[in-house]
Amino acid sequence: MPGNRRRGFQAERELVKKLWNHGFAVIRAPASGSGARRIFYPDIVAIYRGKVFVIEVKYRSSNGPIYISRDKMDKLLDFAKRANAQIFVAIKIKSRGWYLAPLMDACITTPQGCKIEIINNNIISLEDFINKAINDSLDKYISNNT
Amino acid sequence: MPGNRRRGFQAERELVKKLWNHGFAVIRAPASGSGARRIFYPDIVAIYRGKVFVIEVKYRSSNGPIYISRDKMDKLLDFAKRANAQIFVAIKIKSRGWYLAPLMDACITTPQGCKIEIINNNIISLEDFINKAINDSLDKYISNNT
Numbered sequence A, B: 001m002p003g004n005r006r007r008g009f010q011a012e013r014e015l016v017k018k019l020w021n022h023g024f025a026v027i028r029a030p031a032s033g034s035g036a037r038r039i040f041y042p043d044i045v046a047i048y049r050g051k052v053f054v055i056e057v058k059y060r061s062s063n064g065p066i067y068i069s070r071d072k073m074d075k076l077l078d079f080a081k082r083a084n085a086q087i088f089v090a091i092k093i094k095s096r097g098w099y100l101a102p103l104m105d106a107c108i109t110t111p112q113g114c115k116i117e118i119i120n121n122n123i124i125s126l127e128d129f130i131n132k133a134i135n136d137s138l139d140k141y142i143s144n145n146t
Helices: A003-021 A070-084 A125-142 B002-019 B072-085 B126-144
Strands: A025-028 A044-048 A051-061 A068-069 A086-093 A097-102 A108-110 A111-114 B027-028 B042-050 B053-058 B064-067 B084-094 B097-102 B108-110 B115-116
Touching: A003 A044, A003 A051, A003 A086, A003 A125, A003 B115, A025 B072, A044 A125, A044 B042, A051 A068, A051 A070, A051 A097, A051 A125, A051 B097, A068 A070, A068 A086, A070 A086, A070 B027, A070 B042, A097 A125, A097 B072, A108 B042, B002 B084, B002 B126, B027 B108, B042 B126, B053 B064, B053 B072, B053 B126, B064 B072, B064 B084, B072 B084, B072 B115, B097 B126
Parallel strands: A051 A086, B053 B084
Antiparallel strands: A025 A044, A044 A051, A068 A111, A086 A097, A108 A111, B027 B042, B042 B053, B064 B115, B084 B097, B108 B115
């Protein structure tokens, strides 16, 4: 496996483990080319007590911008609509850790799709993402039971 | 790939397509052995507008009973608890089609885990499963908006 693809794959597995260890149900997409081509699988689907997150994973060695193609955006949006999910782009930057960008808030539209700048007010740390998912789920639980 | 495994795999893909075509977001587990061994992936996770279904897929050439091991049950239950999901066993019987068993209602406990008889009042057709998921989701939508 070439170095970039391998590091992307390792980053994906690392994120799965972190979310799992914090109580999320997590599922990784099967390797591309494993059939059913017309069906789109996001890199990761993470669920916390009924709250669904569609996550596209990126690995970068520096903090340049991230690009998401128009076609990928359309597929992510379709999947998220079916699931009633929020879409995040999870970016692992070498020696700096994880950053999570809510796709719709962090996206700067370009003719080719979407550009995300790592220096962006909408981007949150993995810890904040996890805490927010857990707290939102508690809020829902409390409001349903009072 | 041996015949049984191939047919199981084909059944899984067929079910993914059917659910996708009815508006579900669907994700198949990566092939086993693809790392992260401590993390459990169900065969299929299907989501309809925030309602999550964990689905274990079985293929049978006749309608004998289905067995689920205690270990598999524990893993399915843990995943479902994290996701706030319902667990179904989807059984494709050769020349007869698909039957869906809600795990907790259809399971007859045995020392090794769980036994499911295909002739069981709790088992529903794929059509009924799909209609129920869509209607439940509509009910929720209506009650949240009135």
